[in-house]
Amino acid sequence: MKLYQQIQRALLLPILTVVLTPSVQAQETDSLENSFSISAQIRPKLEIRDGAFRPLSPDEKIAALVSERIRLNIDYSFKDILSLRISPQHVGVWGQGNMVQGAENSGNKLALYETWAKLKLASNWDMKLGRQVISLDDERFFGELDWAQGGRVHDAISISFAKKKYELKGFFAYNQNYKTLYNNNLSNPSGNLYSTSDAFPYKWMQTVWAGIPVGKTSKISLLVTNLGLQNAKSATDSTVKNYNSQTYGVNYFNNGKKLNGNVSAYFQGGKNAGGIKTQAYLVAVYLGYNIDNQWSVGVGSDLVSGNDLGVSQEKNTAFNPYFHTGHKFYGSMDYYYAGNAHKNVGLSDSYIKVNYKGKQGYNINVAVHQFVTPNKIISEIEEYAKNLGQEIDFTLSYKLNKFATLSGGYSFYINTPTVNYLKNTPNGKDFQQWAWMSLNITPKLFNTKF
Secondary structure, rough: OOOHHHHHHHHHHHHHHHHEEEEEEHHHHHHHHHHEEEEEEEEEEEEEEOOOOOOOOOOOOEEEEEEEEEEEEEEEEOOOOOOEEEEEEEEEEEEOOOOOOOOOOOOOOOOOEEEEEEEEOOEEEEEEEEEEEOOOOOOEEEEOOOOOOOOOOEEEEEEEEEOEEEEEEEEEEOOHHHHHHHHOOOOOOOOOOOOOOOOOOOEEEEEEEEEEEOOEEEEEEEEEEEEEEEEOOOOOOOOOOEEEEEEEEEEEEEEEEOOEEEEEEEEEEEOOOOOEOOOOEEEEEEEEEEOOEEEEEEEEEEEEEEOEEEEOOOOOOOOOEEEEHHOOOOOOOOOOOOOOOOOOOEEEEEEEEEEEEEEOOEEEEEEEEEEEOOOOEEEEOOOHHHOOEEEEEEEEEEEOOOEEEEEEEEEEEEOOOHHHHOOOOOOOEEEEEEEEEEEEEEEEEEEEEO
């Protein structure tokens, strides 16, 4: 019995030390300079696609799958001088990886989502280096794209200034693709060409963004972005050229107690990836009203310029919202600027939204979209109507507890012959639909200061 008690004490003492130490340390936070935390996210998502991304024809079968995101966030900071984040993640489809994992790890790959270090440069100035999210304003141009299981990040340097709600941010990137052009040889002695194959869509990027408060509930933001575009076919491509695409944006946001809304305008110039001179724009207006603490409504309209289809044009007038979160704006079924292209004919999206926030932790949202093209669409046979149909999105979320939220939705699309032509589905059904359900689990695994 004595031997058993000695073994028990020998095993329990280290465990209790690990468990209780953070609690003891938490009582001395005033004098502690380092913080360390680990959090996780597990997000499986079931989708039933009977017309998502593009119309299905009657002879095409419904697609159904469960995808998942498994992410681990490891954060460290020392005072306000240094912050680090390492965030590995796995994105996959249930059943795609072998049940018995092989030596080559086929189908079970782990990648890095975010990996950055942030340094304090001076009072109110910070610098962040590494793989990072760039999310600006309402994500019409720079967005995290959190709906997609993989998300979106940039390999960049960012410099930030913040004081009394005034903000200034700069982002700078320079990319190479050695795996495609130089046999993945990091010691390659020569060559400076870039390929977008399975890589970033730009070779270099410079962005400056400013946020300026206007009163207690409003602000204005300004954006200037330059993208350097190059796409070499081989390491010896002598015909490849560099093009620069500039985007300028101005936004006004108001977040009042009753009224809220925004007005956004973007202009795009320079040349696109094909070297064609570009003059394009995006204009968006939204007005929301909070009826009470539970009900809110909103109406809005986006106009995104495009090119006439089947008509000769000397310049490109199709706006490219390169890094936006399109799922947030142009319908949940992702017909436009996400998933499947619509031949750059532009888009006019007028919509109304109704939201109900329940007291028991659930939220219901309904959105109705009317899509129209502002451009001509002419085939060899006929000129198509501008009506691109209607989409209705129903979304429901319910907070199960402090770690987990269950959400789901159902959308349907009233299709038109114009959409069938743009999406290369001649016999697309008039009624398209999509349903999904997701469980988002985000526990905080460890948190301590020392």
